[in-house]
Amino acid sequence: MxxxxxxxxxxxxxxxxxxxxxxLLLRLIPGDPAQVIMGLRATPEGLAAITRDLGLDLxxxxxxxxxxxxxxxxxxxRDYRSNVxxxxxxxxxxxxxxxxxxxxxxxxxxxxxxxxxxxxxxPNGIADKAASVLGLIGISIPDFWLGILLVLVFSLTLGMFxxxxxxxxxxxxxxxxxxxALPALTLATGLSAVLxxxxxxxxxxxxxxxxxxxxxxxxxxxxxxxxxxxxxxxxVPIITVIGMQFGYLLGGAVIVEQVFDLPGVxxxxxxxxxxxNYPVVQAGMLVVALLFILVNLGTDLLYAWLNPRLRGGxx
Amino acid sequence: MSMAASSRLRALxxxxxxxxxAAIVLLLAALAVLAPYISPYDSESMDFNAVLSPPSLAHLxxxxxxxxDVLTRALxxxxxxxxxxxxxxxxxxVVGVPLGLLAGYRRGFVDAVIMRPVDVIMAFPAIVLVVAxxxxxxxxxxxxxxxxxxxxxxxxVRVMRGAAIEVSDAxxxxxxxxxxxxxxRIMARHVLPNAITPVLVQASALMGVAILMEAAISFIGxxxxxxxxxLGLMLSDGRSYMGDAPWLVIxxxxxxxxxxxxxxLMGDGLPRLLDAANxxxx
Numbered sequence: 001m002x003x004x005x006x007x008x009x010x011x012x013x014x015x016x017x018x019x020x021x022x023x024l025l026l027r028l029i030p031g032d033p034a035q036v037i038m039g040l041r042a043t044p045e046g047l048a049a050i051t052r053d054l055g056l057d058l059x060x061x062x063x064x065x066x067x068x069x070x071x072x073x074x075x076x077x078r079d080y081r082s083n084v085x086x087x088x089x090x091x092x093x094x095x096x097x098x099x100x101x102x103x104x105x106x107x108x109x110x111x112x113x114x115x116x117x118x119x120x121x122x123p124n125g126i127a128d129k130a131a132s133v134l135g136l137i138g139i140s141i142p143d144f145w146l147g148i149l150l151v152l153v154f155s156l157t158l159g160m161f162x163x164x165x166x167x168x169x170x171x172x173x174x175x176x177x178x179x180x181a182l183p184a185l186t187l188a189t190g191l192s193a194v195l196x197x198x199x200x201x202x203x204x205x206x207x208x209x210x211x212x213x214x215x216x217x218x219x220x221x222x223x224x225x226x227x228x229x230x231x232x233x234x235x236v237p238i239i240t241v242i243g244m245q246f247g248y249l250l251g252g253a254v255i256v257e258q259v260f261d262l263p264g265v266x267x268x269x270x271x272x273x274x275x276x277n278y279p280v281v282q283a284g285m286l287v288v289a290l291l292f293i294l295v296n297l298g299t300d301l302l303y304a305w306l307n308p309r310l311r312g313g314x315x
Numbered sequence: 316m317s318m319a320a321s322s323r324l325r326a327l328x329x330x331x332x333x334x335x336x337a338a339i340v341l342l343l344a345a346l347a348v349l350a351p352y353i354s355p356y357d358s359e360s361m362d363f364n365a366v367l368s369p370p371s372l373a374h375l376x377x378x379x380x381x382x383x384d385v386l387t388r389a390l391x392x393x394x395x396x397x398x399x400x401x402x403x404x405x406x407x408x409v410v411g412v413p414l415g416l417l418a419g420y421r422r423g424f425v426d427a428v429i430m431r432p433v434d435v436i437m438a439f440p441a442i443v444l445v446v447a448x449x450x451x452x453x454x455x456x457x458x459x460x461x462x463x464x465x466x467x468x469x470x471x472v473r474v475m476r477g478a479a480i481e482v483s484d485a486x487x488x489x490x491x492x493x494x495x496x497x498x499x500r501i502m503a504r505h506v507l508p509n510a511i512t513p514v515l516v517q518a519s520a521l522m523g524v525a526i527l528m529e530a531a532i533s534f535i536g537x538x539x540x541x542x543x544x545x546l547g548l549m550l551s552d553g554r555s556y557m558g559d560a561p562w563l564v565i566x567x568x569x570x571x572x573x574x575x576x577x578x579x580l581m582g583d584g585l586p587r588l589l590d591a592a593n594x595x596x597x
Contacts, residue, residue, distance in 0.1 A: 017435030029450040140576040142527050144534050145568030156558050251440030258535045270535055273446055285447055289438045
């Protein structure tokens with residue numbers, strides 16, 4: 001338990017650093033926020049009033065403290081354009097991104113883990129060859145290009161799936177999943193490539209251990225050896241990689257949401273960057289970084305739980 | 316000839332994936348460098364009599380909605396891809412290698428001072444950081460390249476640091492220390508050459524990643540601006556016409572895929588290649 005607490009405490013400096021990066025990035029970007037808000041209607045008096053309202057005339061460290069204080073009370077600022085609280089925007093955008101990433105993760109797991117296991121059990125077999133091809137092409141193919149190709153084949157030519165757009169869950173789970181099918185497949189490909197490689201090498205390694213030979217000698221059927229013993233022992237590297245790759249999924253979501261016109265956090269950040277809508281960019285980056293950090297923490301904890309040798313504390 | 320040597324010879328005569336990767340990279344680099352001399356058309360000249368014409372002998376990969384030759388534009392786009400990849404990885408190495416070496420060799424306080432900020436940068440998915448920086452680099456290829464380098468230098472630092480830690484405990488490093496060699500000399504002459512292999516492998520993989528990143532950023536409209544040809548930009552422009560002219564999205568995407576594949580294949584085989592070179596030197 002103490003190691004869990006220590007890990008949580010170690011997060012604090014990282015979170016502090018993340019907040020500084022996100023805050024400073026806004027100062028780096030050329031252009032005056034007040035000008036962005038007022039646009040063409042800008043008058044000197046109006047600009048001065050907005051600058052005062054936003055606290056932009058204060059020294060940098062005071063601005064930071066004010067901003068951080070507001071964050072802790074749940075105030076992420078307001079959208080410069082629509083004046084809607086940013087938290088409200090995030091509340092509608094985040095579920096879309098989460099559904100996309102979770103569906104992709106699920107899809108990657110369903111395809112890559114069994115394929116990787118089969119490739120390890122039968123080296124040089126068909127599954128092994130398929131795994132090598134997926135492992136190489138999957139990490140090399142640009143996800144936005146794959147998305148475009150999928151649209152070209154499955155929606156423009158075959159008409160099986162919509163080419164873009166989002167259908168909320170409330171419109172029925174089937175329609176919702178249909179809209180997510182191509183984006184999730186696109187996003188899952190890169191992850192599958194990494195996962196199939198890791199699964200294959202992890203299972204190969206476990207298969208070479210003495211206890212597997214013992215179980216075989218004992219006469220346990222191969223299927224039981226794999227399902228009951230090998231997979232559990234191979235799960236640690238697989239889970240670690242999933243945790244590390246979650247950041248890739250979040251990053252990939254930025255692109256995939258753009259390709260398929262999905263209203264997620266990624267497309268929110270991109271649009272806001274183009275419009276110089278700083279509070280939205282900041283909030284989006286914070287949320288994504290926070291998610292990433294939390295998933296890594298969860299992976300660490302799960303890792304320790306699966307692998308008791310790594311648990312700290314009394315020995 | 317020993318059996319090991321003859322099997323090594325046989326392995327060399329059969330093209331390894333790494334050799335194929337290196338060949339792809341060299342070929343693409345040659346195409347990119349020679350683009351102005353070998354491309355059949357001018358990258359920006361428009362031919363309104365040949366708008367959206369399908370692949371033919373006159374236009375091997377067809378033309379776009381302005382009647383521009385897709386092959387020519389893809390060759391010039393490849394230049395942009397490679398400039399961004401080489402520039403950003405070089406920048407990441409120039410900053411990352413010394414920092415990682417220092418952190419791994421000195422450990423302790425120096426290590427913490429270097430690694431905490433690195434952890435912070437790595438807390439963001441790379442593309443989110445590049446997108447946010449897009450507001451700063453404002454569509455300049457040079458600045459975008461630096462931004463990509465900035466996002467990836469932490470990876471170089473981490474790999475360099477890990478390798479440096481391992482080598483720093485070796486006997487020959489201790490020997491140099493006992494001989495009274497200076498800290499800089501030990502790091503540069505003893506630790507660095509023996510710890511650089513994993514960094515080079517990582518750098519090769521990062522080249523592929525950087526090509527993808529440049530294409531992605533240009534694709535979403537925050538990178539290279541028209542009329543400069545970029546493979547990512549060609550893809551986003553071609554999307555509007557892909558129902559009638561699928562070649563507009565197939566050719567540039569294939570270009571990106573092959574380039575990234577080349578670097579990945581090369582990176583996969585690099586450890587063995589460097590290992591063999593080292594053995595020959597000794």
